[in-house]
Amino acid sequence: MDSFDSLGVFSLLEKIFQIDRTELGNFVPNENGITNLSWSFSVRGDKYMFRYPGELSRLFVNRQIEYDAYQSLISRGIQVSDELVYLDPHTGIKITKFIENFKHPDFKNISELSRSVHLIKQLHTSGIKVDSVYDFKETFLNYEKSLPVDFLNYVPDYTLLRKKFFNVLDELKIPADPVFCHTDPIPYNFLLKEDRDYIIDFEYASMGFYLFDLAAMIVYGELDKEWLHVILEIYSGEAPSSDLVSELAKYVGITSMIWVVFYLGGIGTGRDLEIQLKSAYRYASLYLEKF
Incomplete structure (x- = not known):
């Protein structure tokens, strides 16, 4: 968990959720990401996903566009995306509600x-x-x-x-x-x-x-x-x-x-x-x- 301290993740989560660090737990890395680092974690029994942008992705991704995309989906009531909790259009750090019991599709099906x-x-x-x-x-x-x-x-x-x-x-x-x-x-x-x-x-x-x-x-x-x-x-x-x-x-x-x-x-x-x-x-x- 030292990497979390060096990235400032704990401090940020304490601020966003208005909690003490002891209320954070169950950090599990996500192995499927291609350009970013991400983990699932829990706060008071609720589960979330945390994304930290990879270094090179910062050079190629316009996070403001990503932010605008989510806001447009929300404002139009188009319920196709995960539930956004936090997204900083400058740093690209994102938190969403964790989705349970899903499967990734097999496109050959x-x-x-x-x-x-x-x-x-x-x-x-x-x-x-x-x-x-x-x-x-x-x-x-x-x-x-x-x-x-x-x-x-x-x-x-x-x-x-x-x-x-x-x-x-x-x-x-x-x-x-x-x-x-x-x-x-x-x-x-x-x-x-x-x-x-x-x-x-x-x-x-x-x-x-x-x-x-x-x-x-x-x-x-x-x-x-x-x-x-x-x-x-x-x-x-x-x-x-x-x-x-x-x-x-x-x-x-x-x-x-x-x-x-x-x-x-x-x-x-x-x-x-x-x-x-x-x-x-x-x-x-x-x-x-x-x-």
Whole structure:
């Protein structure tokens, strides 16, 4: 618990909850985070989640946008997120009520994928607007600044993939009227319960095209190409056109390449980063192949 003292966590929690340190307990680290440190803890019998931003995430995440996203969801009564207790838009420190008895979805399970897509669509159709539009090129170049000197040892054909990435960007259809997107819909950010489902962690939320979120779910769920058609039909309720499937495939290619540079740059702090890099690289290679 020495790290808690050095980070000032105990003092902050005493101030927020107006309690003595002795009333804090049951601190358990969360192993699923990629860019942040987090723990569950209890106060007077109630359980919460505490997030402390990772060092590199501070350089790439606009915490004010995350704060605005939560406030917009609350003010509009859109009950899809975890319950916010505290969020400092300057430090990124966040506290939410702990959600019990949930499971993370398996996107290869049609029912669980459908429930997850339904949550994403609620965001897209919410009418929420935040002061950030996702820019693929800018995001890619920012992540690229963190690449280590030996990154070619991990992705030897990086230069070719990079060229194909920008070729796809030139062909991409960017909508004139973007919608509110989560942009980080990994299975760990969905919590499915018998009575209600949740989507959490809006630190990368921005305005964008709905296909971006669906493409990210294809990559994070490690879904094969036939799932492009499936996820689009789940989303719209009707069979998608071949042009729409092809457009989604382009989004899968650029999304996976952005995650390649994210993992190569060591921006994440979670476990299994090498496995995640290999998965993102596989999708980038597959979906950027013809470009």
